[in-house]
Amino acid sequence: MKKNVHPGYRPVVFRDRGADFAFLTRSTATSDQTIAWEDGNVHPVIDVDVSSSSHPFYTGRGRTLDTTGRVERFKQRYGGR
Template identity: 60%
Template sequence: MKKGIHPDYHKVVFKDSSTGFSFLTGSTANSDQTIEWEDGNTYPLILMEISSDSHPFYTGRQKFTQADGAVDRFNKRYGLNK
């Protein structure tokens, strides 16, 4: 690899602002905010609006209204619910 063309890869804490869930991982993202992590070290803090802790797909709280509506329309059209 060529030297000097790649961004700095370092440890960063990502925090879900809606649930408070946070995790430490490697990233090239930078931030002016910092946080002291469980290991006693200080890392850059990146705030997110949604993560796997709050996203409906991962939490199982997703809504199937569009699919339910399609099934209802099909049943009404072809009279299967008589």
């Protein structure tokens, strides 16, 4: 393989400020901001808008749409034409 072609793959902290949740993983993403993590090391931190702690699908706060009712109303309005 060619050297110096691929970006560095290193530990990075992703932080969801809205949910006060952060996790450490490995990534090629870069950031100028850093954070002291629980392991005592300083890692780059990337702020995200949505994580598993704030996403409605994972938290159970999602809405279920009544698609059957919508289809029936459409058929009532336009089905006979």
